[in-house]
Amino acid sequence: MKHLAIAARRMSALMTILLILSLGLFLPPAPKAAAYSCGSSSDPASECHAAATWPGNVDGASTVIDIVPLYSPDGLVANQMWLKDTQSYGCTTYPFCWFEGGYAYAPYNGYTYYEYVAWINPAGSPNVRPLAALPSGQTGTIYLAIKRYDPYHFNISYYSPNYYTDNMAVTVQNGMSPNYIQIGMRLSGYGGATSDRASFTNNCYFVGSSCYLQTNSGSPASGYVSNPPYGFWKTQPSYSYPGGEWSTIVQTFPASGGAPNAIGYYSSNPWGTQAYINTANLHFVTSLIPGRGFE
Numbered sequence: 103m104k105h106l107a108i109a110a111r112r113m114s115a116l117m118t119i120l121l122i123l124s125l126g127l128f129l130p131p132a133p134k135a136a137a138y139s140c141g142s143s144s145d146p147a148s149e150c151h152a153a154a155t156w157p158g159n160v161d162g163a164s165t166v167i168d169i170v171p172l173y174s175p176d177g178l179v180a181n182q183m184w185l186k187d188t189q190s191y192g193c194t195t196y197p198f199c200w201f202e203g204g205y206a207y208a209p210y211n212g213y214t215y216y217e218y219v220a221w222i223n224p225a226g227s228p229n230v231r232p233l234a235a236l237p238s239g240q241t242g243t244i245y246l247a248i249k250r251y252d253p254y255h256f257n258i259s260y261y262s263p264n265y266y267t268d269n270m271a272v273t274v275q276n277g278m279s280p281n282y283i284q285i286g287m288r289l290s291g292y293g294g295a296t297s298d299r300a301s302f303t304n305n306c307y308f309v310g311s312s313c314y315l316q317t318n319s320g321s322p323a324s325g326y327v328s329n330p331p332y333g334f335w336k337t338q339p340s341y342s343y344p345g346g347e348w349s350t351i352v353q354t355f356p357a358s359g360g361a362p363n364a365i366g367y368y369s370s371n372p373w374g375t376q377a378y379i380n381t382a383n384l385h386f387v388t389s390l391i392p393g394r395g396f397e
Contacts, residue, residue, distance in 0.1 A: 137293040138330050143178040143208065146288075147196060152333030153184075153286030154302075154325040154348045156316055160185075162249035162256075162308035163283040166344070169242050169262070170298035172207040172215065172352075177291020179331070180206035181300045181350060185248045186282035192224025199223055199278050203246045203260060205236055217244065217265055219258055223274035234264035249308050253277030283307060283316075287331040287350035297352040301336065303344040315345040 141148020165183045172179045182204025193199035203219035213232055220230040240263065247259040254277050258270040285302045289295060306313040316339050319325075327333050331352050339346030 138289070138291075138328075140177065140289045140291055140328070140330075143288075143290040148290070149178075150289045150328035150331060151286060152325065152327045152329075152331040152350045153284045153288075154305075154320045154333065154335070155322075156283045156307065156318075156320045157281060158307075159279065159281050160283060160307045161310060162247065162280070164245070164247035164259075164304070164306045164308070164313060165285050165302050166304040167204055167244045167246065167285075167302055168300040169205060169236065169240050169244060170300045171239075172205070172295075172297050174207050174209070174289070174291050174295040176294065177289065178206055178208040179287065179289050179291075179295045179297060179352060180204055180208075181287050181302075182206070182285075183246055183248075183302075184282070184284040185280045186284065187278040187280050189281050190224060190253075190277060190279050192276050193278065197222060199274075201248045201256065201258070201272075201280075203248065203258065205244065217260075217262055219246075219260065219270070221256075221272060221274070223276065223278060225275035233260060233267075234262070236264065240264070245304075247306075247308075247313075249311070250278070250280065253279060284326075285348055286325065286333050287352070289328070289331045289352065295330070295352045297331075297350070299349050299351045302348040302350075303346070305339070305345055305348070315339070315341060315343065317341050317345070319346065 138150065140150035143149060163183060163185050167181050167183070170181070172181070182202050185201040187193045187199040190199065199222055201219070201221040205215075205217045207215045213235070215236040215238070217233045217236060218230060219233065220228055222228045242263040245259070245261040249257050249259075251257065254274055256272045256274065256278075258272065259268045260266070260270065285305060287297070287300070305316045307316060308314075319335055319339055325333050325348070331350055333348060333350045335346055336349045337347040
């Protein structure tokens with residue numbers, strides 16, 4: 103009888119876990135933002151952002167970006183890094199001059215879910231170079247580094263599960279002197295975009311050929327956050343690798359407070375706003391059953 107009672111308790115715990123997971127299967131894979139007004143990607147000034155920003159003259163920048171699911175029904179949503187020049191001849195007025203790279207979901211421009219780099223220099227229109235399509239469910243990271251050899255010659259390094267280059271040479275007319283680094287999410291459109299939480303780590307600036315970790319949270323310290331998208335420092339920048347962790351997510355930051363935590367839920371109410379349940383979160387799910395863990 104004792105063995106039957108133990109077996110019954112274990113079966114009850116298992117059924118509870120399966121019930122929780124089955125409920126999770128019917129949740130959307132990512133939180134959805136409410137209606138917003140974020141313009142068009144053809145006019146970056148009208149877009150919304152969640153970006154950490156570091157001003158100051160540099161020779162380049164690098165970051166490591168999580169690949170997470172993105173979706174937008176009527177615009178663009180992207181996780182990316184910018185290297186900007188707002189001070190050189192031809193770059194002092196909007197749209198300035200810049201390099202950028204990362205990955206995006208943009209169903210209206212001939213692609214859907216893809217990795218890319220782009221740039222605009224003082225003498226030209228934007229150059230967009232798609233690198234690879236992102237398969238549905240793709241995971242992993244992207245390493246992106248953009249370095250200046252001199253005002254006219256830049257090099258892009260890009261490593262991901264789908265694309266690799268260590269020597270994409272770009273020549274710019276009239277010269278560029280970068281003085282801003284930004285990392286984060288950009289969003290255009292008017293509603294319905296979704297994402298999982300992405301992290302930016304190993305955030306570096308280059309002086310010559312040497313890369314130095316960003317050890318402060320930038321200016322402003324809380325970043326430029328349109329809400330949506332939402333961005334926050336999950337881990338503050340530091341002198342040790344992987345440095346700080348800037349996180350982005352489409353979902354609007356709730357008025358009740360509490361930043362999205364490591365598994366995609368709001369810490370102020372873990373079950374009030376559910377993002378997703380997957381096998382990576384089983385330790386969280388099973389911990390809801392008092393006295394039960396993995397056995």
